[in-house]
Each structure stands twice: as structure tokens, then as C-alpha cells.
Amino acid sequence: MATWRKRELGGLLLLLLLGVCSPVCVEVSSGTEAVQGQNMTLLCISCMQREEVYAVTNVEWYYEPGNGNRSLIFEYIEGKAREHVHSPFKGRLQWNGSKDLQDVSLILHNVTLADSGRFICNVNRTLHFEQHQHSTSSNVEIFLTVSTIKKEDFTSVLSEIMMYILLAFLTLWLLIEVVYCYRKISKAEEVTQESVTDYLAIPSENKESCPVPVEEQ
The missing domain is CATH 2.60.40.10 (Immunoglobulins)
Structure with a gap:
């Protein structure tokens, strides 16, 4: 009985595979x-x-x-x-x-x-x-x-417009990122410059016991 069921299941699986693999027109x-x-x-x-x-x-x-x-x-x-x-x-x-x-x-x-x-x-x-x-x-x-x-199809025109909008958005986002990074770097440089200036203003006899502050990145 078990062997018959295995054969039946095997035949059913083969039919399903043939149905999936057969070309569709x-x-x-x-x-x-x-x-x-x-x-x-x-x-x-x-x-x-x-x-x-x-x-x-x-x-x-x-x-x-x-x-x-x-x-x-x-x-x-x-x-x-x-x-x-x-x-x-x-x-x-x-x-x-x-x-x-x-x-x-x-x-x-x-x-x-x-x-x-x-x-x-x-x-x-x-x-x-x-x-x-x-x-x-x-x-x-x-x-x-x-x-x-060639006549422009509405779908292709709409796709082209969406592509330009996306390109403009990505350009604006990239510009904002560049400005943000530039300001962050400038601020870090200002802090470092102030620290160096303060260090130079300390008398030489006190510099050995006064390490230069380092900003954590």
C-alpha cells in the first residue's frame, strides 16, 4: 500500500513539473x-x-x-x-x-x-x-x-519626467550633504585652532603638565 502511494505521489509530482516546465504561448x-x-x-x-x-x-x-x-x-x-x-x-x-x-x-x-x-x-x-x-x-x-x-507615448514621457525629478532631488540631497560636511569640518578646525592657541598662550614652564586637549572624533 505504501509503495503504491509513493508511486502515485511520484506520478503526480511529475505531472506538476511537466505543467510548470512546458512552454506557455x-x-x-x-x-x-x-x-x-x-x-x-x-x-x-x-x-x-x-x-x-x-x-x-x-x-x-x-x-x-x-x-x-x-x-x-x-x-x-x-x-x-x-x-x-x-x-x-x-x-x-x-x-x-x-x-x-x-x-x-x-x-x-x-x-x-x-x-x-x-x-x-x-x-x-x-x-x-x-x-x-x-x-x-x-x-x-x-x-x-x-x-x-516617432510619436511619444504618454507613459514614456511621464517616465522621463519622473527620471528628471528624481535626478534633481538626488542632486539637491548631495549638495545639502556636501554643505553639512563642509560646515562640520570647518567647525572642527576652528575648535582645534582655538585649542592650539590656548596651549601656546600657557607659560612654557606649565606646558609639561598641561596636555593639549584633543577633540574626540
């Missing part, structure tokens, strides 16, 4: 604002609900400008990532997907003002079970806006 939305001349990550995360099942994943990226003419710009098919021959971003797209293909993002290099528009990430998966196969699909849409100057 979190679906995060992509940024939608880019700056002309910089690189932009088009984030597309599509989590698998059952990671223990073997799956074949194919990805298609589409671009739709303001006129509504959608075109295929990139694809990941049968384990190979390639840019479409008629892509308007020719030579500027880079595959940035993860090994488990839950993150199937792209990097758009050297963004231009003409790159503003709608990007569609289409993920198709075929799950292979023992008795059957099951296909799933998901779409992520990114409405990209390109500007010539």
Missing part, C-alpha cells in the same frame, strides 16, 4: 505604428491548444493597401519560408517565426510611407490524431500606420 497583439526608415515587426502569434499532437502548419501573409487590392506577400509552406514573387515589399520581408510555429511573425525592413495598410496573417494547421486529421485556421489583422516622426 500567449497571444499578444502586434504594434500598429511604424516610423519611416526603421524596421517593424509584424507580430502574429497563433497558439496551439494541444501541443502534444503532431501538426503541419502553413502560413500565408497578405497585404491590402487603401485601395482594397489584396495580394499575397509571404508564405511558409511545407517547412519553407519564402517571399512571394509579386510582393510589393520585395527584398524587405524577413521570416521571424519560432521553431514551434506558434509565433509566425515577419520583420518589415526600411519601412516607407507607402507601406501603410492592412496586413493579414492566415495560419492553417492540420492536426494528426491516431484515427483522423483535423484542420484549423486563424487570422490576425494588423492595420499599420507609418509616420515620419
Whole structure:
């Protein structure tokens, strides 16, 4: 009975460890604002609900400008990532997907003002079970806006203001400490000078029996 309980506890502990150590996929939305001349990550995360099942994943990226003419710009098919021959971003797209293909993002290099528009990430998966196969699909849409100057976000501005306030406070505190230490040293020097002056004023025949007072530090 004790051996069975030990095995049960050991199995339960192993399951808990596997649950803690297994990778976690979190679906995060992509940024939608880019700056002309910089690189932009088009984030597309599509989590698998059952990671223990073997799956074949194919990805298609589409671009739709303001006129509504959608075109295929990139694809990941049968384990190979390639840019479409008629892509308007020719030579500027880079595959940035993860090994488990839950993150199937792209990097758009050297963004231009003409790159503003709608990007569609289409993920198709075929799950292979023992008795059957099951296909799933998901779409992520990114409405990209390109500007010539990076817009300051309120949080970053507030953080910068707080940093300057803290810096000013530390500078003031340091100045107060320097003044305090200077006054303390000056006062100690005055006391020492007075003691020496008093000692010199004592007749020479009495100096041997009159030690110079030393201020305790």
C-alpha cells in the first residue's frame, strides 16, 4: 500500500513539473505604428491548444493597401519560408517565426510611407490524431500606420519626467550633504585652532603638565 502511494505521489509530482516546465504561448497583439526608415515587426502569434499532437502548419501573409487590392506577400509552406514573387515589399520581408510555429511573425525592413495598410496573417494547421486529421485556421489583422516622426507615448514621457525629478532631488540631497560636511569640518578646525592657541598662550614652564586637549572624533 505504501509503495503504491509513493508511486502515485511520484506520478503526480511529475505531472506538476511537466505543467510548470512546458512552454506557455500567449497571444499578444502586434504594434500598429511604424516610423519611416526603421524596421517593424509584424507580430502574429497563433497558439496551439494541444501541443502534444503532431501538426503541419502553413502560413500565408497578405497585404491590402487603401485601395482594397489584396495580394499575397509571404508564405511558409511545407517547412519553407519564402517571399512571394509579386510582393510589393520585395527584398524587405524577413521570416521571424519560432521553431514551434506558434509565433509566425515577419520583420518589415526600411519601412516607407507607402507601406501603410492592412496586413493579414492566415495560419492553417492540420492536426494528426491516431484515427483522423483535423484542420484549423486563424487570422490576425494588423492595420499599420507609418509616420515620419516617432510619436511619444504618454507613459514614456511621464517616465522621463519622473527620471528628471528624481535626478534633481538626488542632486539637491548631495549638495545639502556636501554643505553639512563642509560646515562640520570647518567647525572642527576652528575648535582645534582655538585649542592650539590656548596651549601656546600657557607659560612654557606649565606646558609639561598641561596636555593639549584633543577633540574626540
